[in-house]
Amino acid sequence: MNKIPSDMDIAWCPGCGNYSILETFDKAIEQTGIDRKKLALVSGIGQAAKFPHYTKANVFNGLHGRALPAATGLKIANHELSVVITSGDGDMYGEGGNHFLHAIRRNIGVKVFVHDNQVYGLTKGQASPTSDLGFVTKVQTHGVVSVPVNPLAVAIVEDASFVARSFAGDKEHLLAMMVAALENQGGFTLLDILQPCISFNRTNTLKWYKDRVKKIDESHDPYNREAAIAMSLKWGDEIPIGIIYRSRRESFEAKTSMLAKGTLVSQYKGAAV
Amino acid sequence: MNKIPSDMDIAWCPGCGNYSILETFDKAIEQTGIDRKKLALVSGIGQAAKFPHYTKANVFNGLHGRALPAATGLKIANHELSVVITSGDGDMYGEGGNHFLHAIRRNIGVKVFVHDNQVYGLTKGQASPTSDLGFVTKVQTHGVVSVPVNPLAVAIVEDASFVARSFAGDKEHLLAMMVAALENQGGFTLLDILQPCISFNRTNTLKWYKDRVKKIDESHDPYNREAAIAMSLKWGDEIPIGIIYRSRRESFEAKTSMLAKGTLVSQYKGAAV
């Protein structure tokens, strides 16, 4: 049941960080006991966005950058589904930036897993919104001049329900984060996963990340917004991983009176209005 | 020269906050000595976006939400122009949200004046991204449930060059802010202007704002990011106005080697490559 369709050939490069994310995801689903028939994976386009094809679930593999609105529509139609987005840094923070900004405000209860390799993988190595300054590509021939977007900080100032970072190179940590994210009931849930791309990011390699990631100290209170913002602004020699922020807001679904009597889609079953 | 075309009939409601913004803008241009022939006003669509028609300047009145990319293209074509955007909260933070997020990263040297009336004026009163929680409209019949976007906080965490807030009801303050914004040479410049909409926002009225705005204390150091973030998160009983944040980043134009020898458009004049 949790195996990929046997004739499905995984299109990722051997050695790609996406494999550990896939493996860990399957573990997290097992651990949380989520019924795969009630699991919907929504994605855009990119390497990360191919993910849903490689596990067993309902799948909506839509347009580049548009996973969030599709997932929002789906979650509203049937909020009993676990709706998980698997996206890339370009997909979510580039093409999809506006939806990112507004889905957080809405606090829609979807889980957003961003495979953040700081590069456009599928289109062969252009800079992404999270590429570091100076990153050289065939388009950014003199190196990136725009400062990287800080999705975690943006999510925190917009008061997202759950904001965390993990690393594909630390499966144990990743599993813990995925489980926490999947179990979060508060609304918009962001898990940014540092993911080495061996083909196009020769700067932020597995080793580069390994040398820098640092688990967030237990003393950090994710409900403390100020501390969370400060934590989210850290990047460079030390990159904090763990749950950075949590908010006590109510989710969109919880606040929408129309959904109190059951899922929207179930409302066709009963009597006419 | 700085008069509006005599046959131009201003389409704003009598009593609208936009009038003081217009009046103050003309003063700011006078005070800064900006040559109107070198001034380009770029706007999207909305009440605020009609602004460029009511003063004398070069005008690019484009699409709803798309002032920023158009202004970016223009600034790159001719960085000797003063490029000023007059936009609304819906235009800039709603439809235009993705450009907002990325123009800041780019630190393109355009001035963004947002006439923030916390409502969609031109389309008759739907909630905007800055509408307060609970704001009731014909679309948001049970009141707004999404938390307002915090454009200032977002701009600060994205390290914009200049971030300030002012109020249409305090022309003196507004003039000072406009002048400071126009004179800022560092790159992306955001001035969010609280603007009463007498027709569709009966909550955040002139009085409502007057009772709450509070000039930022001189002791505030806009180069202190932490303090700036804390300041930007304030909203409600007390709404700080003034320069909240400044950064020492270099602008896109300054960092682009191609523009070192003069404006891009001037490069047709010289010898062929």
Next chain:
Amino acid sequence: MDMNVRIAGEAGQGVQTTGELLVGALAKMGFHVLSTQVYMSRIRGGLNSYDIRFGDAELHSARRKADILVALNEEALDTLAADVEAGGAVFFDGKAEKPYVGIGFTRAAKETGGSAVMANTVAAGAVFARLGYDVEALVQYLAVEFKKKGSDVVEKNAACARRGGQLAVEAGVAAVNAPKSVGAPGRVYSGTEAVGLSAALSGVKFVASYPMTPSTGVFTFLAGAADKYGIVVEQAEDEIAAINMVCGATYGGVVAMTTTSGGGFALMCEGLSLAGMHELPAFVFLSQRPGPATGLPTRTGQEDLQFAIRAGHGEFVRAVYAPGTIEECYELTRLGVETAHKYQTPVILLADQYLVDLRKNIPPLDETYKAIDRHIKEDAGEDYMRYAVTESGVSPRAVPGGSAFVVLDSDEHTADGHITENLDVRVEMVDKRLRKGRGLIEDVVPPARYGAEGAGHLIISWGSTYGPCREAVDILRTRGVEVEMLHFSQVWPINTEAVKKAVGKRSRVTVVEGNATGQFAGLLREAGAIGECEKILKYNGLAFAGEEIAEEVSK
């Protein structure tokens, strides 16, 4: 016989309120009423006008001139007095020189009712005097209308209405020979209401839109109806979000729609293509206004036809409906939603500012809630294939959350929905998707005919030009000119054979459209359905009047 009353003034002066008051009262009194609106893109100021045409027979179009003009400000007087029929009356809110009748509506309202907002009631009273109708009929209507607001409001309005009539008489206004009541149906609907109501009754449960004139009315209508019908109405951050939310919601099994106009629709093209590939029943209400770009935001036009038909990259099938009447707004909304679900493909309902703002009294629409058949297969089971290849091209539809895994991919995919680069499967899937076009063609709403059957001259209308064309046919007939008319309320796909048959042999074919390039004529030609033809085109932002078309035809 019929008459045309025109209320004109600045935005914010109550043009619309006065108009609606008269429409309501006259409809209640049993006249046939049809009203249209022309307004500027501003909240206050400018010049707006509201035409109330009413009479003793059904009406289908506006008239160019007014029999009575109520000018609420000087600009209205200056600009519109020339468009009053000879012998017509002009009321002006203030002092006016002869032949204009100066009545201080606002002043009278303040004096009589205590508030300037009742000026429209005073004006309505004056209009009644001119028409020679008993002002008490107006008073009765007001009593019902304002009942909820309490007896004080009712009484003050009654006084204002009476005062208006009195002032008109005092000013020397004589009653004219006005239409007699015929007991016409008493329920007034706008195009907006007919679309919104039908959507709600058809089981639309999710609406995601970004406001844009002239589509916002339907969005707002559905927001207002949300509690009653159990609809989640969400204002999206932009139109791209709106269409993708709709895709997500339909995937989830809910009937969903979005409302937009040209610029917003332009942003939805990629999402439309997604619905084509995913085979999702996305329903788009596209209300046109003149372009390009921002154009004339509050005016009318039919410029987005060919765009609507070609919008989206790659090839996929769709249906595009274009209602011409309030009734068609109601029927085609349901049919559109049904077709989207029957064929699992995007459907567009193409309206325009003229049509959404058109108001008319018609027999009450059926308000029974009856959700359309979503064609959902329950218990699809583990072996479910979302894109099973079928003869009709339509695959059994399951939705997530049940016993099946439902897999959609925007890349080319195998029958189970997973990504593929197998090029034979590609061809099979393209053929499958396009095969749905056959059923869509069979289901096309046949063009409706009107006028002199088989006449040598055929007039073709589509969408909102129906009414004006129909009136033109009647006008021409009174002048002894026999023409036949063919009306298309579905503009895509084109059933070439059916059209060819309906057109038959004619000496003259004229296509009437609200655009500058003759887009529908082009489509009919491409389909091989017609050959050379004449075109009557209008693109100044206003709708046709029947008389205007009759004139053009007679040229």
Next chain:
Amino acid sequence: MDMNVRIAGEAGQGVQTTGELLVGALAKMGFHVLSTQVYMSRIRGGLNSYDIRFGDAELHSARRKADILVALNEEALDTLAADVEAGGAVFFDGKAEKPYVGIGFTRAAKETGGSAVMANTVAAGAVFARLGYDVEALVQYLAVEFKKKGSDVVEKNAACARRGGQLAVEAGVAAVNAPKSVGAPGRVYSGTEAVGLSAALSGVKFVASYPMTPSTGVFTFLAGAADKYGIVVEQAEDEIAAINMVCGATYGGVVAMTTTSGGGFALMCEGLSLAGMHELPAFVFLSQRPGPATGLPTRTGQEDLQFAIRAGHGEFVRAVYAPGTIEECYELTRLGVETAHKYQTPVILLADQYLVDLRKNIPPLDETYKAIDRHIKEDAGEDYMRYAVTESGVSPRAVPGGSAFVVLDSDEHTADGHITENLDVRVEMVDKRLRKGRGLIEDVVPPARYGAEGAGHLIISWGSTYGPCREAVDILRTRGVEVEMLHFSQVWPINTEAVKKAVGKRSRVTVVEGNATGQFAGLLREAGAIGECEKILKYNGLAFAGEEIAEEVSK
């Protein structure tokens, strides 16, 4: 005579490198070379192939079968061995059973050159042995090609090439009768390079794009050429930003463009409409791939023709060019940019994956930099009117920063660019904008003819189907079937009279297109330029081969 060498293997195995090496060497040796690529949407793995067809006469299309297959992995062998001509050779990187020739390219490369990346040089050496060409010609080419990398690299590659030849001989490979060099022009270009180079030479100084296959090549080319030509290349956050940046930059007076494919273009529709309303010379390079939605991201198709022509709400004029050859890529890019500026309106250059990846040796393109005429009026002065009404519809163009105020509005506007709701001005402005269409029609690139003049059977091609159709005409001629061919390198607007004249009376008209619905045939019909016609359509993601069209025609 000509031969076809096919290199196939996984992404990342050097299929492209090997292909380009052979193309380069064979072109240098004076053969006519034409290469095409087929690849999957992945970075590693899968199955890609690269065809190098070369001979003693100019080539216009790929062939379906190969004379030599170099299979870099087992999947390539299993899938493609069947597509080798009888008597052809199959090389396999490893052990292989007869009749396949197993040569350990990688192993040989490691042993001889010290690194696996030189396996492609070994393979090229083996191919040379099969062709009976002196491997020293390959070595010479390598010496020039790798000069910059130092003598060590050159020597190691030389050794690998020789080793490849030797291994082939040892494996019993016999030389075949191969084409003789004819001193063909030595400069190889891809479609991508021809477009990119032409854009740079025409004075494009600003490029804003969002990456999307198969348009990214031109974007990357221009980024690589930026320092040389003084171009600012900016990766936009999305395609909406890209087109609006282009609008802003052209307003500023700079020649600007964007590159995209179907899905990205869909997002640009509103911006395109803006360029139409603002009258800005926005230039869009639209490289097609199969849809709808994500479709087949790395394959080819011609499915976006009608969308490109109708994209954007409201009505405005545009030109759409569709090059069929490398030379046309070069010429039409400049012409497209020129037309955009001459008429101040958006222009689209429509290519596809097949064409951008096509490589061919042709006489060197003129690399003189000569910016196009931007038609800018200097010193326009205080009284300047951006939208002065003229006979041609084209208003004198000034840019901001000079003596004039330059005012653009996306709403309907008066001649000075300010917003208006004057409906007479509206009509005047629509007419003015659409009047530009007349000049555009006069300037249309006439269709090119080829083959038997006046033959009863006419084949129509557009864009990249040119080459395959042309080859089909030649093939048919050798079989005694005379057909004429008409090639459209501009697909919009349609000059109906010119097409009618060129088509004349034919007993049979066949339109050849890379889509499933016959879009260009539809356009020609709508224009009234042709009547009933046959269609040869292909939509599996691959380009036509000449033989295939010849076969279809003969059916």
